[in-house]
Structures are given as structure tokens and as C-alpha cells.
Amino acid sequence: MWLHILKKDLRLHWPYLVAVLALKIASASMIVQMGMFAQPLQLLLPLGLIELACSGAAGFAIILVVQSDPVVSNNDDWLIRPIRRIDLALDKISFAVLVTLLPTFVFNLGVGLMHGLDALPAIGAAAYTGLVTFIGVGLPALAIGTITASWRQAAGIVFAIFLTWAVGLIIADGQMADLAGWPAQLALQIIFVIATALVLTLQYRRRNTATSRGVFVVAAMCAFAVIFMPRIAAYPSQRISADGKVAETDPIRLSFDDKSKVEVIGEGPQIMPPVIYVPLKVAVDPDRIVTVNNINLSIDSGDGKPLYRSTISLLSGQPPHQVSNVLGDTFDGSSNGHKSNYQAINLPADVFAKFKNTPRRVSLTYHLSSYAPAATIKASLPLGVPQKIAGFGVCEAQVSPVNDQVVELYCFPATDSSNCIAATVLDLNGASIGAPQTRCSTTAMQSGLNTKALTEPGQFVVALPAANGAGIQSLTLTTYKVAGRFTQTVVLPQVRLKDLTAHAGA
Amino acid sequence: MCHIINMTLLDYKPQPGQSIFDAVVFAAKRAFISGDYLPGQEFPSVRALAAELKIHPNTAHKIIQHLVHEGWLEARPGIGTVVCEPPQARPGEKAQLLGHEVEALVVGARRVGLTQAELLDAIIERWNRIDIARGIQNDD
Amino acid sequence: MMIEARNVEKRFGSYEALSGLSFSVAEGSVYALIGANGAGKTTTIKMMMNILAPTRGDLTLMGTPSRELTSYHFSQIGYVSESQVLPAQMAVGAYLDYLRPFYPNWDEALERAMLERFKLPVERKIRALSHGMRIKVALVAALAFKPKLLVLDEPFSGLDPLVRDDLVESVLSHAEDLTIFISSHELNEIESFVSDVGFLDQGRLLFENSIEVLNARIRLIRVTLQSTARPPDTFPKAWIDPCMSGNALSFVHTEFAEDRLTSEIAAVFGDVKFVQAEPLDLRSIFTAFARAEQIRGR
Numbered sequence: 031m032w033l034h035i036l037k038k039d040l041r042l043h044w045p046y047l048v049a050v051l052a053l054k055i056a057s058a059s060m061i062v063q064m065g066m067f068a069q070p071l072q073l074l075l076p077l078g079l080i081e082l083a084c085s086g087a088a089g090f091a092i093i094l095v096v097q098s099d100p101v102v103s104n105n106d107d108w109l110i111r112p113i114r115r116i117d118l119a120l121d122k123i124s125f126a127v128l129v130t131l132l133p134t135f136v137f138n139l140g141v142g143l144m145h146g147l148d149a150l151p152a153i154g155a156a157a158y159t160g161l162v163t164f165i166g167v168g169l170p171a172l173a174i175g176t177i178t179a180s181w182r183q184a185a186g187i188v189f190a191i192f193l194t195w196a197v198g199l200i201i202a203d204g205q206m207a208d209l210a211g212w213p214a215q216l217a218l219q220i221i222f223v224i225a226t227a228l229v230l231t232l233q234y235r236r237r238n239t240a241t242s243r244g245v246f247v248v249a250a251m252c253a254f255a256v257i258f259m260p261r262i263a264a265y266p267s268q269r270i271s272a273d274g275k276v277a278e279t280d281p282i283r284l285s286f287d288d289k290s291k292v293e294v295i296g297e298g299p300q301i302m303p304p305v306i307y308v309p310l311k312v313a314v315d316p317d318r319i320v321t322v323n324n325i326n327l328s329i330d331s332g333d334g335k336p337l338y339r340s341t342i343s344l345l346s347g348q349p350p351h352q353v354s355n356v357l358g359d360t361f362d363g364s365s366n367g368h369k370s371n372y373q374a375i376n377l378p379a380d381v382f383a384k385f386k387n388t389p390r391r392v393s394l395t396y397h398l399s400s401y402a403p404a405a406t407i408k409a410s411l412p413l414g415v416p417q418k419i420a421g422f423g424v425c426e427a428q429v430s431p432v433n434d435q436v437v438e439l440y441c442f443p444a445t446d447s448s449n450c451i452a453a454t455v456l457d458l459n460g461a462s463i464g465a466p467q468t469r470c471s472t473t474a475m476q477s478g479l480n481t482k483a484l485t486e487p488g489q490f491v492v493a494l495p496a497a498n499g500a501g502i503q504s505l506t507l508t509t510y511k512v513a514g515r516f517t518q519t520v521v522l523p524q525v526r527l528k529d530l531t532a533h534a535g536a
Numbered sequence: 537m538c539h540i541i542n543m544t545l546l547d548y549k550p551q552p553g554q555s556i557f558d559a560v561v562f563a564a565k566r567a568f569i570s571g572d573y574l575p576g577q578e579f580p581s582v583r584a585l586a587a588e589l590k591i592h593p594n595t596a597h598k599i600i601q602h603l604v605h606e607g608w609l610e611a612r613p614g615i616g617t618v619v620c621e622p623p624q625a626r627p628g629e630k631a632q633l634l635g636h637e638v639e640a641l642v643v644g645a646r647r648v649g650l651t652q653a654e655l656l657d658a659i660i661e662r663w664n665r666i667d668i669a670r671g672i673q674n675d676d
Numbered sequence: 677m678m679i680e681a682r683n684v685e686k687r688f689g690s691y692e693a694l695s696g697l698s699f700s701v702a703e704g705s706v707y708a709l710i711g712a713n714g715a716g717k718t719t720t721i722k723m724m725m726n727i728l729a730p731t732r733g734d735l736t737l738m739g740t741p742s743r744e745l746t747s748y749h750f751s752q753i754g755y756v757s758e759s760q761v762l763p764a765q766m767a768v769g770a771y772l773d774y775l776r777p778f779y780p781n782w783d784e785a786l787e788r789a790m791l792e793r794f795k796l797p798v799e800r801k802i803r804a805l806s807h808g809m810r811i812k813v814a815l816v817a818a819l820a821f822k823p824k825l826l827v828l829d830e831p832f833s834g835l836d837p838l839v840r841d842d843l844v845e846s847v848l849s850h851a852e853d854l855t856i857f858i859s860s861h862e863l864n865e866i867e868s869f870v871s872d873v874g875f876l877d878q879g880r881l882l883f884e885n886s887i888e889v890l891n892a893r894i895r896l897i898r899v900t901l902q903s904t905a906r907p908p909d910t911f912p913k914a915w916i917d918p919c920m921s922g923n924a925l926s927f928v929h930t931e932f933a934e935d936r937l938t939s940e941i942a943a944v945f946g947d948v949k950f951v952q953a954e955p956l957d958l959r960s961i962f963t964a965f966a967r968a969e970q971i972r973g974r
Contacts, residue, residue: 112747553955
């Protein structure tokens with residue numbers, strides 16, 4: 031009978047389905063139109079808005095359809111009809127599937143195939159995005175629809191959630207958990223599935239609106255807790271989730287370089303949080319890439335009493351640093367050549383003021399991931415010709431629109447592409463020209479599925495100097511696999527923070 | 537329900553607190569006596585009677601059963617119920633009417649202060665009314 | 677028993693809507709639940725239909741507790757209510773098409789006959805119908821599947837007399853093998869076919885009688901007193917709603933017996949000039965009791 035009810039709902043509410051499909055078609059065609067290099071860039075904002083509107087429309091449609099046979103009602107006709115509650119619930123869930131999972135699956139699959147992915151990985155990734163949309167949009171909409179009596183009430187709840195999120199953002203100072211990371215995503219999905227299952231059961235079985243609303247509020251609070259969980263608490267969960275593989279010997283050695291003097295390269299702006307530059311010696315094994323996930327800073331007193339602890343966020347050159355050779359978040363063999371490297375650390379003004387004059391023990395604990403080469407491919411990637419590269423996806427090279435001395439490689443990443451890549455240009459004899467360019471990206475992967483190829487234009491992979499012949503001659507691309515995760519601690523036994531600032535060397 | 541053809545000719549006015557069964561049976565008998573329903577004419581079915589008089593079909597059923605039992609109506613398969621010739625008076629019915637019911641009428645009339653002449657006028661007027669009604673029917 | 681209530685209680689927070697409510701509706705009867713606004717009639721009916729749950733007590737329909745009614749039971753219960761919300765955007769025909777597969781006993785010929793008799797526009801959306809037509813649609817959707825029980829909650833509210841007639845005729849033409857439970861203020865409309873009456877007052881059942889018993893025990897008594905007589909200060913409990921005008925005193929006797937009346941009158945009034953006993957219609961019975969309860973409440 032649920033199919034009979036679904037037919038009734040579709041006959042009555044087909045305009046909503048059409049609206050969602052129209053928005054989905056618009057966003058898919060925009061992605062395809064932007065192609066590999068996201069041209070024109072101005073489309074990215076409308077694309078984001080259309081995708082938001084699509085989710086909003088789908089959620090709203092589900093709420094309206096659920097409320098067409100309202101649960102929070104003492105007067106509606108269906109209450110006294112021989113309609114089994116399970117059939118009604120199945121009908122509403124099916125509508126939610128039709129409006130979230132199905133269009134997402136179909137259109138993302140289409141985009142993936144058009145981007146050149148192989149069929150099987152594309153189907154897997156598209157199914158995953160469909161499921162995520164169903165859980166992230168469909169399930170909450172079903173829950174909200176069954177606990178509210180009108181679309182106004184539902185809109186009120188959505189607005190309240192949005193307001194709470196905005197307030198939380200302000201209180202947490204813009205810090206949110208890594209929502210792209212799988213622990214946060216999994217936690218949220220589990221919360222949504224359990225909460226919606228409870229609400230639907232309570233409402234369709236017992237019409238117990240008070241309890242259902244309570245469940246919803248509790249679930250919302252749990253979701254907010256996950257979203258705003260501070261990073262320092264998140265990292266232990268990432269430690270637990272790590273491969274478990276520990277490298278026998280660490281492929282990198284970091285140590286305090288107490289002989290170096292800071293080379294000031296410019297005046298920083300006056301009004302700025304204080305920055306200290308810790309000089310480090312870096313030695314990386316050849317053929318290894320090491321990325322920094324997190325750095326924990328501790329300042330202790332002479333007898334080991336902890337005075338200050340924090341997690342450092344990795345800045346990337348903003349605002350411009352006053353010294354050269356500031357360390358980033360990726361190390362490879364090229365780091366070994368430098369005389370001195372500096373770890374830039376932003377400190378809150380009060381902390382700096384407290385410790386700047388007295389010698390303290392400062393230690394930096396690096397949480398690192400190392401990558402070992404997985405495969406080396408030789409590919410000729412002439413400018414403007416997209417090519418499928420095994421283990422990587424579909425790639426294309428272009429001259430950088432910003433700097434014509436640089437050739438950029440963009441790819442639609444396949445499912446088993448790696449986070450890190452090293453690329454070198456080859457001369458006609460097959461010998462490498464110049465040092466390998468390495469780059470590690472933050473392509474989010476969910477258990478072997480790479481969904482960005484379905485939902486976005488091409489990803490920037492690596493840049494090569496045009497002078498070496500990139501874009502004309504062949505390249506070797508070396509893909510890297512995660513080899514291990516580990517920590518290293520650099521200790522500065524007795525140091526005054528004042529001595530580590532940019533002015534110290536002047 | 538068509539209110540023009542097959543109109544129920546029962547002059548039935550529901551009285552407060554009165555048994556509906558008694559009131560409708562009386563109205564039916566009056567209709568038969570006055571010639572509003574002639575022998576051989578079709579009498580409304582249970583459903584039609586119930587719907588027209590706004591009474592429960594069970595009550596309508598009992599009424600028709602009673603009239604059939606007393607000989608006012610006859611059930612004809614395929615046609616329905618049909619009006620018969622007014623049945624012969626049963627033994628004792630005349631005595632019952634002349635005794636008990638006339639007494640009730642007289643006592644009531646005396647109680648409200650009617651004179652004998654007024655009561656007799658009323659009786660004669662009612663009797664004549666039925667004759668006139670029957671006369672009109674007979675002329676058709 | 678088609679419906680049976682035993683000591684049913686319903687509380688909304690601290691407000692007690694119904695307390696100690698007990699009644700029974702026999703199969704094939706037409707049971708009228710009458711009472712003032714706010715007495716709890718709609719609450720009772722909503723509990724019967726398992727839209728609300730009793731706080732305490734037993735309420736069974738067709739032998740099953742109201743909280744355990746399944747779709748099997750609902751396929752045998754027809755329901756029409758003044759506050760029923762039918763799907764507004766569906767057309768009349770589409771709505772009936774939608775309902776039909778849920779009912780194994782749905783009679784399409786009956787549905788068509790009723791639609792024709794009520795002259796309902798099959799293509800028009802329900803939201804474009806007048807209130808009277810909407811109730812007619814609800815009645816078609818309540819009778820087309822030949823239910824065993826028909827529950828009517830103020831079905832005549834806001835309807836003109838012609839529409840009321842249509843509804844009553846329609847219900848009565850399908851009333852064989854049907855138990856009807858009706859709550860209504862239009863006591864004149866229903867009096868002619870009601871078999872049992874229950875009077876609900878402020879959450880309690882004041883009395884429950886068959887219509888014959890009720891008509892037998894209730895009389896309006898008019899007494900003309902001797903010009904010098906004074907009306908007594910207290911009346912027997914069975915006499916309610918007294919009304920005095922000059923020498924004439926009237927009251928409603930709730931336990932009338934023809935042979936006892938004269939002695940009862942003599943015992944209270946002594947010698948009187950004149951006594952008259954009149955039966956009352958259901959509407960007057962209701963107002964008499966309602967007024968008496970109102971006075972007692974004060």
C-alpha cells in the first residue's frame with residue numbers, strides 16, 4: 031500500500047520534484063561547463079548557491095510532503111482511515127529518497143562519467159554522495175516534518191538551528207571541527223540516522239510528539255558538539271584511527287638549531303599578534319614526503335611544571351612573514367638543502383607577554399604523516415589535451431593564467447589517487463630536468479572513493495616550471511602512499527621567547 | 537430522494553415524547569381510511585419510509601410488519617408492499633373503541649370544558665372530512 | 677456491545693476533561709451523546725477513534741481496546757466530524773479513488789449513487805467546496821465501504837436545513853445493520869431516529885436511557901396553585917427546572933409515573949386547582965437538564 035500512497039503524493043507534489051531536478055541539472059551542467067580548469071571562476075559562487083538551493087528545496091519539499099499527512103494533528107482525515115502507519119512512513123521515506131538520493135546519484139554519476147572516470151569507481155562514488163545527501167538532508171527533513179504542524183513551524187526550527195550554528199561559530203572563534211574529515215562526518219551521520227529512526231518510530235507508531243521533539247533537541251545538541259569540538263580533542267580520535275603502522279625509523283629528523291640567527295627580510299605590520307620563529311634543522315630521507323597534521327606547543331617551567339599548552343594552526347604565509355625559509359606543512363628532500371628553517375608560531379599577546387623575558391623550556395610536538403612512493407608513471411601531457419593517467423585520474427596541463435613561467439597540472443582525481451605527488455620534467459633522453467616538484471593536497475577521500483570528481487571542477491595537483499619544458503615534454507609522475515603516522519618532539523631547553531622574535535637578530 | 541413523484545401521503549407529525557411507531561401506524565391507518573392510499577396502490581418501502589419520515593429503518597420495518605400483520609398491507613414478491621382493502625374489524629375491536637376510547641374522549645372533553653354539542657360538532661366534522669376525501673378519490 | 681466505556685478518565689495536564697465516564701452502545705442502536713459545549717463529547721469521540729488516549733479506564737470498540745485499534749477495525753468504522761480536515765488539494769474523485777483500495781468492502785456502485793444523490797462535483801478540489809459539500813464528501817467516504825459503526829461528531833454544525841435533511845436521509849437509507857454514534861446539538865434533527873441517549877455534563881454522564889424510557893419518565897408538569905398558596909422552598913430531587921409565573925408553577929418531572937403524580941403533587945403543594953402533564957421533545961429535555969446543572973454548578 032505504500033506504493034499507492036507514494037503515487038498519491040507524487041501526483042499531488044510533482045512540482046517539488048521537478049524544482050529539485052531542475053536545480054540539480056543546473057548545477058551538473060555548470061560543473062561540466064567549468065571543465066578541468068574551473069573556467070570561468072565566477073561560476074563557483076553561483077554553483078555553490080545552486081547546490082545549497084537544491085538541498086534546501088529538497089529538504090523543504092520533504093517537509094511539505096510529510097506534513098500533507100500530518101502527524102502533529104488531531105483532526106486530519108488519515109488518522110481515522112485504515113492506513114497502516116508503516117506504509118505511511120515508507121511512503122514519506124521513499125519520497126525523500128526520490129528527492130535526495132536518486133537525483134544526486136544519477137547526476138553525479140553523469141558528471142563523473144563525463145569527467146572521464148571509469149564506470150565502477152564512478153558508480154561507487156556517486157552512490158556514496160547520494161547516500162550522504164539522503165542522510166544529511168533527507169533524514170533531518172523527515173524528522174522535522176513529523177514533529178511540526180506547519181511549514182512555518184518547520185521553517186522556525188531550521189532558522190533556530192541556523193542561528194545556533196552562527197552563535198556557536200562566533201563563540202568558538204571560527205574554529206570548527208574538520209568536517210571534511212571522516213571522523214566528524216561519520217559521527218554526524220550516525221547521529222542523524224539514529225535520531226531520525228527514533229523520531230519516525232515514535233511519531234508514526236505512537237504519535238508521541240513531546241518525546242520526539244526531545245529526541246530531536248538532544249540530537250541537535252550532539253551534532254553541535256561534534257561540529258564545534260575543539261581540535262585538540264579531535265586529534266586523539268584521529269590518533270586512534272591512524273593506520274596503526276609505525277615507521278621503524280622515522281624518515282625525518284627535526285631538531286633545534288641553536289646556532290642559527292634569524293634573517294629578517296622585512297618589517298611586519300605593527301598591529302599583529304606576536305610571532306616567534308623557532309629555528310629547526312630538518313633532514314628528510316630521500317624519496318619520502320612528510321606532512322604535518324598538527325603541532326602541539328608546550329611551555330614548561332624549569333622543574334617540568336606545565337605552564338601553557340596549545341595546538342598551533344598552520345598558517346600559510348598570511349600575513350607575510352618577516353623571515354625567509356619559514357616552514358610549511360610539507361617536507362621533502364628539497365628541505366635538506368637550506369641552512370636554517372623556521373617554524374612560525376602565532377601566540378596570543380598575553381601569553382607572549384608572560385613568558386617573553388624568563389627562560390623557559392619550550393617543546394613542539396609534531397604529529398606527522400609520511401608518504402612513500404607508490405608508483406611512477408611516465409606521461410606526456412601536452413598543453414590542452416586531457417589524458418587518463420592510471421592511478422591518478424584524468425589530467426590536463428595548462429599555462430598558469432597568473433604567471434606564464436609556470437605550468438599547472440589539473441586532474442579529476444580517480445578513486446585510488448594519492449594525496450601526494452612528485453612531478454619532474456624529462457628531457458628527450460629521458461633524464462630528469464630540475465628537482466621534482468612535490469605537492470600534497472587535501473583531497474578528501476572516503477574509504478577509497480573520491481567524490482570530488484563528481485561534484486567539482488578539476489583539482490589543482492602540482493605546478494612545474496615552464497622553463498624545464500613542462501607542457502611540451504613528457505613528465506614522470508610519482509604517486510605516494512601513506513607510509514605511517516608518528517610524532518616527533520623538538521625541545522628548546524632554556525629559551526626566552528623574546529630571543530625568538532624577528533627583531534632578535536637585528 | 538425525489539420529493540415530487542412517489543410522495544408519501546402520510547400526514548405524520550412527530551409529537552414530543554410520543555412513540556414514533558404508534559404515531560406512524562396511526563397516520564398510515566388514517567391515510568388508508570381517508571382513501572389517500574387506495575387498495576392495490578404501492579406502499580413505500582422500508583428504506584423510502586425511513587428516509588422520508590426521518591425515522592430509523594428498523595422502526596420503519598416494524599411499522600410495515602405490523603401493518604402487514606393486521607391486514608392493511610400485503611407483501612407481493614417482486615413488487616413490494618401493496619395496500620389492501622381495509623381489514624375486517626376483529627371481534628372486540630368495536631367494543632374496545634366504543635368503550636375505552638370514547639370514554640377517554642368524553643372525560644378529556646369534559647375536563648377542558650367542552651359542551652356536548654361542541655364535541656359532537658367536532659366528531660361530525662372529522663367524519664365528513666374523511667367522506668369528502670374518499671369522495672374525491674372515488675371521482676378520479 | 678459495539679462500544680463500551682468503563683470509568684474513563686481524561687486529563688490534559690491539570691485539567692480534568694472527563695472523569696468516571698461509563699456508557700455502552702449496543703449493536704444496531706442509534707446512540708446520541710448530548711451535552712453542552714465543552715462537556716467533553718468531542719474528547720470522548722476522539723478517544724474512541726484512538727486520536728487521543730484515555731488517561732485511565734477502559735474504552736473498547738468492537739471488543740478491542742481503543743489503543744489497539746488496527747487498520748482492520750478502521751475499515752469498518754465510518755467517521756464524519758465538523759472539524760475533520762480532508763486533503764484540500766485533492767479533487768473529490770481523486771480523494772475517493774485514493775481511499776478505495778484501503779477498504780475491502782468498498783462498494784463502487786454505492787459510491788456513485790451517493791455522489792449522484794448529493795450532486796457532488798467529482799472534478800472539483802476539496803478546498804473549493806462549501807462546508808456542506810465537504811461534509812457530504814466525508815459522508816460518502818464514511819458510508820461507501822458499508823461500515824459496521826458510523827461515528828458522527830456534530831455533523832450538522834453550520835449546515836442549512838436542506839443539507840441537514842439530505843444528510844439524515846442518506847444516513848437513514850443505509851442504517852440497516854449499522855450502529856450509529858452521534859453527538860449533536862441539533863436534537864430536533866436526530867430525535868426521530870435515535871434509540872438511546874446519553875447526557876454528558878462536565879465530563880460525567882448524567883444519565884443514559886433508551887428514548888422510550890426517557891420519554892416515559894420525563895414530563896413537563898404545570899400546576900395551577902390556589903391563589904393563596906405559597907410555593908414550597910424545596911422540591912423533590914426528581915423535579916428540576918422550576919418556573920413560577922403568577923399562580924402557575926411549572927417544573928420538569930424526571931421520574932414521572934402517571935399513577936403517582938397526584939399524590940406527589942398533594943404531598944408538596946397540598947390542594948391545587950389544576951395539574952397538567954406534557955411530554956417533552958428531546959431539545960426541551962436537554963435544556964431542562966442543562967439549566968438544572970447550571971444552577972447546581974453555581
